[in-house]
Amino acid sequence: MDVVDLGGKPEDGDASKDGRIIGAIASDEGTSFFKMRGNAALVGAEKEKFLKWIAAMRAGTGSESPAMPQVAAPTSNKPEIKWDVPPDWSPGPASAMRYASFAAPNDNVDISVVTFPGDGGDDLGNINRWRQQLGLPPADANASNIVPLKTNETTFSTIDIAGANTRTVAAWTRKGGRAWFFKLTGPSNGVEKEKANFVKFVQSVRF
Known part of the structure; x- marks a missing residue:
């Protein structure tokens, strides 16, 4: 399996939603393509799970209708912090x-x-x-x-x-x-x- 890890975003892209692509090409019985794209830090955090998921699909141990692993929004289970906001913000x-x-x-x-x-x-x-x-x-x-x-x-x-x-x-x-x-x-x-x-x-x- 060949894996490509690309950083960067389109000129009109949103860094909060784009910035990194991980792609994989698997040549077993035919050729399969896999891609995960999104915010650079989130994609990096999910890379290992993504590659394990691909390996499971190739080994036939994944579900019959596999779902792409989802990159959770950073505000899931929103933690609490406090701050003092400047008065004119x-x-x-x-x-x-x-x-x-x-x-x-x-x-x-x-x-x-x-x-x-x-x-x-x-x-x-x-x-x-x-x-x-x-x-x-x-x-x-x-x-x-x-x-x-x-x-x-x-x-x-x-x-x-x-x-x-x-x-x-x-x-x-x-x-x-x-x-x-x-x-x-x-x-x-x-x-x-x-x-x-x-x-x-x-x-x-x-x-």
Whole structure:
């Protein structure tokens, strides 16, 4: 069986729903094709189960009408955390892929909170996905520029990535068997204006 693992998303794609494809080609009695596609971190978390499922189908030990393993939305069994929201932020539109969203008055910036079970993928892979979204080339491990941000309950990793016209400030931590990602994204000037509020928001998080 040949397995292909591809990262990246279409130019008009949504990173919360796209970003990674795992494909497999099995040549037994004829040729069978298998594919799993979705959010990069979620697909990574389900990769082992996906490959085991394919192996079971090839061995004839799966169900007669096998169902594709489903990648659960990160908000399933929604865990509870608390934070202090800046007074001029407003709740953003609901999304099955986000724990929470906020909008700020500065130049259409977007604030997102996403959580996944497990470790949520490796740091460099996540950073390079964010860089790709800003039209930047991948960084190597020595140039990722991760800065720690200590709070009363945990230590976040943070990074500030600037593209030609857009910018992302991200903070993430792993707590209680889950990965938590906080992102501020938008036009560079708007992100600069809102960065201090974003940092205070992250520092206020209580698990």
